[in-house]
Amino acid sequence: MRTSCPSTLATVLVCASAGLAPSRAQTPELRGVWIARDGLSSRQKIIDTLDQLAAAKLNLVCVNVWSRGFTIHPSDVLFAACGQRQDPSYVGRDPLQEMIVEAHRRGLEVEAWFEYGFMLGWSGWFGGTNGVGPVLSANPSWIALDANGQSAVSDGGGGFFTWGAHENPAVRRFLLELCVEVAERYDVDGIQLDRVRYPSTSFGYDAATRAAYQAATGQQPPTNANQSSWKRWRADRLNQFHREVYDEVKLRRSTLRVTDAPTVMPGAYDNFLQDWPQWVSSGSLDLVYPQVYRTTLSSYLTTLDQQLSYVSTPLRSKVAPGIRAITGTATNDVLGMVAANRTRHLPGHVFWYAEGLYDDLPALQAQLFQNPAALPQRAAGWRPAPIQAEESDPTTLRSPAFALQTSAAASAGTFALASPSAAPSEATTFTLVAPEAGLYRVQIHVPNEPSLSTGAPHEIEHAGGVLRVLVDQRNTALAGWRELGTFWIDPALGPCLVRVGAVTLNQVSADAACLLRSRFASGAIQRSGSGTNGSNGVAALSLSGVSAPGGSLRVQLNRLPPFAPSFYVIGFAPSFLPLFGGALLVQPDLSIGTAANIFGSTELALPIPFQFGLSGLPIYVQGLALDAGAVGGAVLTPAATTTLP
Numbered sequence: 342m343r344t345s346c347p348s349t350l351a352t353v354l355v356c357a358s359a360g361l362a363p364s365r366a367q368t369p370e371l372r373g374v375w376i377a378r379d380g381l382s383s384r385q386k387i388i389d390t391l392d393q394l395a396a397a398k399l400n401l402v403c404v405n406v407w408s409r410g411f412t413i414h415p416s417d418v419l420f421a422a423c424g425q426r427q428d429p430s431y432v433g434r435d436p437l438q439e440m441i442v443e444a445h446r447r448g449l450e451v452e453a454w455f456e457y458g459f460m461l462g463w464s465g466w467f468g469g470t471n472g473v474g475p476v477l478s479a480n481p482s483w484i485a486l487d488a489n490g491q492s493a494v495s496d497g498g499g500g501f502f503t504w505g506a507h508e509n510p511a512v513r514r515f516l517l518e519l520c521v522e523v524a525e526r527y528d529v530d531g532i533q534l535d536r537v538r539y540p541s542t543s544f545g546y547d548a549a550t551r552a553a554y555q556a557a558t559g560q561q562p563p564t565n566a567n568q569s570s571w572k573r574w575r576a577d578r579l580n581q582f583h584r585e586v587y588d589e590v591k592l593r594r595s596t597l598r599v600t601d602a603p604t605v606m607p608g609a610y611d612n613f614l615q616d617w618p619q620w621v622s623s624g625s626l627d628l629v630y631p632q633v634y635r636t637t638l639s640s641y642l643t644t645l646d647q648q649l650s651y652v653s654t655p656l657r658s659k660v661a662p663g664i665r666a667i668t669g670t671a672t673n674d675v676l677g678m679v680a681a682n683r684t685r686h687l688p689g690h691v692f693w694y695a696e697g698l699y700d701d702l703p704a705l706q707a708q709l710f711q712n713p714a715a716l717p718q719r720a721a722g723w724r725p726a727p728i729q730a731e732e733s734d735p736t737t738l739r740s741p742a743f744a745l746q747t748s749a750a751a752s753a754g755t756f757a758l759a760s761p762s763a764a765p766s767e768a769t770t771f772t773l774v775a776p777e778a779g780l781y782r783v784q785i786h787v788p789n790e791p792s793l794s795t796g797a798p799h800e801i802e803h804a805g806g807v808l809r810v811l812v813d814q815r816n817t818a819l820a821g822w823r824e825l826g827t828f829w830i831d832p833a834l835g836p837c838l839v840r841v842g843a844v845t846l847n848q849v850s851a852d853a854a855c856l857l858r859s860r861f862a863s864g865a866i867q868r869s870g871s872g873t874n875g876s877n878g879v880a881a882l883s884l885s886g887v888s889a890p891g892g893s894l895r896v897q898l899n900r901l902p903p904f905a906p907s908f909y910v911i912g913f914a915p916s917f918l919p920l921f922g923g924a925l926l927v928q929p930d931l932s933i934g935t936a937a938n939i940f941g942s943t944e945l946a947l948p949i950p951f952q953f954g955l956s957g958l959p960i961y962v963q964g965l966a967l968d969a970g971a972v973g974g975a976v977l978t979p980a981a982t983t984t985l986p
Contacts, residue, residue, distance in 0.1 A: 371689025458536025667697030876970030
């Protein structure tokens with residue numbers, strides 16, 4: 342616990358001039374905090390952290406997704422580079438997805454923070470026999486070297502870091518693809534870069550950087566690592582990398598905020614070749630969070646004004662300083678730093694870091710963050726509150742077999758429980774009405790009850806059809822809010838219905854369901870026609886996911902006979918061909934054969950490549966399955982269609 346020192350005169354003057362009335366917090370203001378690895382140790386730790394931050398009316402969390410040579414989330418890019426998919430300490434979990442789910446429920450935005458940047462390995466964390474980590478062990482030609490041919494950079498504790506060569510095209514592509522992968526797969530609000538710099542000016546003497554410099558200048562790098570043109574060239578190449586990341590991320594999702602957390606000038610450039618003022622002036626980022634980490638208000642003011650001198654007045658709206666809020670910085674000084682940013686009309690602040698901020702939160706909330714604030718460059722309500730239905734709501738339809746139970750682990754204190762004797766036809770159906778047509782993430786709440794079913798049937802009825810999934814309710818490690826998928830919901834076509842069915846000889850819970858607004862760009866998805874009747878009921882189809890270049894569609898055929906030979910019919914134009922007592926509504930361009938599982942369903946992932954020229958492309962999907970009990974020996978599902986934006 343950090344103790345607050347008496348208010349200094351500077352603190353009083355800064356706070357007074359800031360105008361700390363509640364109305365100040367009504368204007369947009371970034372109130373961010375970095376969450377490091379110690380904030381990701383469990384789902385419950387994430388929940389506890391976010392509860393405190395949301396209560397104090399912060400609005401942004403910057404989550405460490407890339408550190409110690411690993412991603413915290415499963416990554417195909419990492420796997421392609423080294424054969425490992427994520428940090429070993431998180432295998433079996435996806436802390437990034439957990440953070441997104443819990444943060445967005447509380448109205449907090451999420452930036453994926455790539456903390457290690459070009460620093461690709463640490464000897465203290467699965468460093469391997471050579472200590473450089475898995476990525477560089479698999480790709481030794483990627484290793485950055487200094488003028489003496491050395492690669493190790495001391496960590497100050499007896500270990501060392503190893504950096505990737507900044508001019509190696511494979512290294513640059515690897516880091517770029519890590520960022521793009523998150524932008525395409527996760528509903529984050531921003532991509533935050535870090536360590537887009539050199540470990541020191543003495544680096545840049547690996548073969549790739551030497552070759553790049555010679556190709557550009559016709560000369561070998563000078564032996565003097567601080568020769569001015571050699572420094573300028575390396576800094577400019579980092580500037581170019583930052584621009585490339587910015588452009589590639591924005592191509593995928595223009596609404597994503599691209600930020601960076603550089604060290605402070607002039608040392609940023611003099612010592613690390615990091616020319617972040619150029620990133621601001623060239624438009625290579627949306628906001629910058631310079632690490633103005635000072636322990637006293639007076640030293641903070643000096644350093645802050647020094648940083649602002651590097652940025653023209655109109656562009657200072659992009660500067661949200663990083664504030665040191667850990668042991669050694671008194672709470673009154675933290676308050677004064679926030680107030681100083683306000684008097685300079687800066688867009689906000691980011692605190693380093695969550696585990697050090699807790700004892701400052703009461704004072705921040707009472708004196709400076711009395712009211713919620715929208716983030717700058719973002720419309721209010723970007724992450725609205727979830728649309729939620731409880732099992733006891735009047736709009737929820739509950740079969741008699743689902744009896745109310747009291748539990749502290751339930752969403753609102755109670756949940757419905759179907760006994761093992763309940764018939765499979767018994768169900769609880771949640772009704773979720775979206776305020777507008779768009780893409781939504783559907784979630785259900787599972788109480789922490791170890792006696793529940795490992796395969797509770799859930800049906801989600803949405804604009805693109807009906808999806809059936811089995812949810813493991815017994816695994817208490819997965820208790821809480823669980824995501825079932827991303828769906829296009831159109832209130833003009835009806836509400837989203839989430840049906841939880843009973844399972845013979847098992848207990849099934851029905852606790853709560855909700856819609857969370859997704860901010861992926863997507864074309865509308867809509868079903869058409871109707872399925873034909875077969876031996877397992879009326880055949881059904883679901884088309885869900887993100888309908889956009891770089892997105893992925895999820896196609897499911899269900900209510901088919903178990904193990905039935907089945908076909909996905911995919912095309913780019915509609916049709917109407919009477920067939921099997923129904924109609925084929927898709928002009929086939931592609932047919933994919935498969936077979937239903939024991940539950941009578943089958944799924945197909947349909948990734949959409951990111952390339953130009955796909956905008957406006959319509960996609961039609963329908964399913965067909967052999968069924969001896971159907972007219973003509975086969976069933977047809979409804980069709981569904983979408984048009985790429």
